[in-house]
Amino acid sequence: MKKLINNPAHIIDEMINGLTKSYAHLVKRIENTTIVISIENAAKVGLISGGGSGHEPAHAGFVGQGMLTAAVCGQVFTSPTPDQILIAIRAANKGHGVFMVVKNYSGDIMNFEMAKDLAEMDGIDVEYCIVADDIAVENSTYTQGRRGVAGTVLVHKILGAAIDQGATLAEVKSLSDAILPHIKTIGVAFSGATVPEVGKPGFALADDEIEYGVGIHGEPGYRREKLQSSADLAKELVNKLNNEFNFQSGDNYALLINGLGSTPLMEQYVFANDVFKLLTNVGINIHFSKIGNYMTAIDMAGVSLTLMKLDNQKWTEYLNYGVKTVAW
Template sequence: MKKIMNKVEDIVPEMVSGMTKAYPDLIKQIDGTQAIIRNDENFKKNKIVGLVSGGGSGHEPLHAGFVGDGMLSAAVCGEIFTSPTPDQIYEAIKASDNGEGVLLIVKNYSGDVMNFDMAKEMADFDDIKVEQIIVDDDISVENSEYTQGKRGVAGTVLVEKILGAAARSDLNLTDLKALGEKVINQTHTIGIALSAATVPAVGHPGFELQNDEIEFGIGIHNERGYSVEKLRSSKEIAEELTSKIMDSFENNTSAKYSVLVNGMGATPLMEQYIFTNDVLDILKDKNFNVEYSKVGNLVTSIDMQGLSLTISKVDDQLINYLNEPVTTIGW
């Protein structure tokens, strides 16, 4: 294992410190925590609903890279692939509350759901209005090793982007929660891996694939997928993923869609664009109307080689929210 680091136990604190030192005009660290909060001049000036997310580190730029005007108010960075603790989430909730309440955006992993629930209960004692939504966009498998039900993966960033724009337009807490649940229900993701991630504390890949193998349906914590097969061409991979996702939408050609091609950490953008070209050609040939697309490393898995495809059903308002400019590190 080769990593650019100092001590394994210092990776997350030093990452948080490096981010906040590099972008002090955008973010700052909440004292005594590994939570990051907006530091721009508009944050306390605009009395809008606070948006808080977070989870285990190793998925950067998710979530900390999306803290800023137009997206998250705060993000809580747990240890690598490990949920942040309730007390740190609680501090992020308090710091994000401008009097309009706070919405928690939680990926569907058992530790995250439990700890965000506990933090919500702590905030309730302070009379802070808190609601939460659970992102479970991965349609690859049910009941993975970290979850009950579907996993929350790359679709999370689309939820954060849309809700950030909606919050900035003064939607209240109740309406934001309803909008978030609508987006989650209309967002489906499948990922693939050519090689697994190496957690620094472990020192070796989470699973092994042969040089001519690919795994379909992997998760962002090295969770296994639904099939290990011989490596295929980009077009063949795109055909499988688009077919499975569009089948889940009942092949509705009257709807509008957004497409997100997400790199898992070690896949060059060149390959992501090749795959995107194939996906968009396939969808066009099948008369699906793609109104928005984005490509890049947004929800990674340390150094996993692979990518994921997220397709969402959208309307004109959601497209406008996706296109709104934001001021963050990662978007």
């Protein structure tokens, strides 16, 4: 295992310190916690998210004005504990309540719901949504139903923009309910992720082999086959998304192509070019696009493709709204 680390047991602590020291004009660490919080202190709804580490820049990289108020970093691929989430809720609460964005993993849901109950005993109003955007499989390791993956970042962006423009807690909940059914993601992996304390990839693929639909913790996908060209990979993923959306010429969409950790931007742009060609051919209008590493799986090679159907002009405005964060 070749990793730029010291002691694997200290990697989360040292990562958070490195992040917050590097971007001290945007974020800080809450002492004796694994929480990264915005230095902004505006009186508005708090927006928090989090989960296991190893998905950087998610979630701490999206803390700042216009996106998350705070992010709770668990151990690698492990949900943060309820007590850490509760501290984040208390710190994010400015008297207008707190909204939590939770990915659909059983540990995350259990711990965030427990923290919500504890916070409400303190008199803090808390609402949340569960993101389940991965269309690859209906059920997988650690989930009941679909997994929450890169589409979560678009949820952060839209809800954060609405909050920055004055949305109430009830309005944020209503907005999350409206957008979640319109966000779908599917990915393809070329290699497994190596958890530092394990020291070897979570699964193995031959040099000429890929797996469609692998999850961001290395959960099984839906098919393995020989490596295909970028154009063929794009066709597979776009067709899967079309099965969900039933594309209609003239529809408006947002596009997120997300690197899973080890795939160079050069290759992501090649893949993006192939995706744009396919969508253009069926008359899809792309009104927002982002390409890069936004929710990774440590050093996994591969990409995910997220589409969001834009049925409301305000959603597009929220996606394009200016923010001050590390990673957006």
